[in-house]
Amino acid sequence: MTPFVTLEGKRALITSGTRGAGAATVALFRELGAEVLTTARTKPDALPDELFIAADLTTPEGCAALASAVLARWGGVDIVVHMLGGSTAPPGGFGALGDAEWARARALDLNLMPAVRLDRELVPDMVARGDGVVVHVTSIQRVLPLPEATTAYAAAKAALSTYSKSLSKEIGPRGVRVVRVSPGWIETEAAVDLAERLGAEGGVEAGKRMIMQSLGGIPIGRPSTPDEVANLIAFLASARAGSITGAEYVIDGGTVPTA
Known part of the structure; x- marks a missing residue:
């Protein structure tokens, strides 16, 4: 009996896949038959060497090195899942975020630019083949920011979401799907x-x-649990979601009020 969801034969790059929802996504993609590479600045001892490429994706050089390594290994990629994100900005609202704090927090370097840079390197091959999936992991913080703590992070995730929507409109007609997954609080x-x-x-x-x-x-x-987030990502990356592009799927237990 054919499984409902399979990623058999797919080459998938999953950033920040060493812990939390990223690690759960790496494990599930492998279980579903995908060939997986993941990345972080340092490799956990438990992760096999063949699954990992060390890179600092907050820098242009790190993104370029990762993209080059992926292309050297596989020649192309079928699925890219952008899991990387986070916040290091100080609490205290907008008044605590002077220019130095915005620069130190590197919200855009962590939450937006790695996706922009990796897409620029890896998506053209998808477009040339007329097939591929890009998943951008955003956050409910883009519509439900916590002013005392997450202004910089929320602004960066909002930028990622808008960029993702624009990319979907550009490359959707060329056979490449772009979707967003917007988690709430995950129990990592x-x-x-x-x-x-x-x-x-x-x-x-x-x-x-x-x-x-x-x-x-x-x-x-x-x-939500890391596995629940991974389940949604895997479905959206699979052929079962073949007509879904440009959309953002919220997984937050109902946190964001909706009409």
């Missing part, structure tokens, strides 16, 4: 650590409640 290792710090004496569950309250609540009562 880092999220659990944050919950432990916030919860203090109340423990992890108290910290989780604090985070959910800061988001205005999560109707399903819990964050």
Whole structure:
């Protein structure tokens, strides 16, 4: 019996695939038959060497080196999943974000430019073949920013989403699909650590409640899991989603209010 979703024979580059939702996506793509490469600045001991290329994607040089290595290994790529993202900006709202803080946080260098640079290197081959999928992982923060903490990150993810939509309109007619996945709070290792710090004496569950309250609540009562995010990405990258392009799929347990 043919599985509902398969990625058999596909070559997939997944950035930031060493932990959290990225690691879950790498594992699922391999399970579904894809040949996978992932990247980060340092390789975890448990990750096989043949799956990993070390690169600092916050720099033009790092993106160029990764793209060159991927093309040297495979000659082209069928799926690119841009998982890289994050925030290092200080809390305190817009007033805390002077020019130096914007530069130090490198929000655009982390959340936007790696996708722009890698797409520029890898998408032309997809267009030439008339086939391929690009997945940009955005965030609900682009429509639900937390002013005290995530202004820079939210602005960068909004830029990524707009760039992704524009790219989809340009290359969709040439056979290459571009989709966005917009997670809310994901229960990663880092999220659990944050919950432990916030919860203090109340423990992890108290910290989780604090985070959910800061988001205005999560109707399903819990964050998404890395595996749930990976499941959505795999479906969108598969032939089952063959007519889907230019769209953004929110996976947030109902956090963002909708009409």
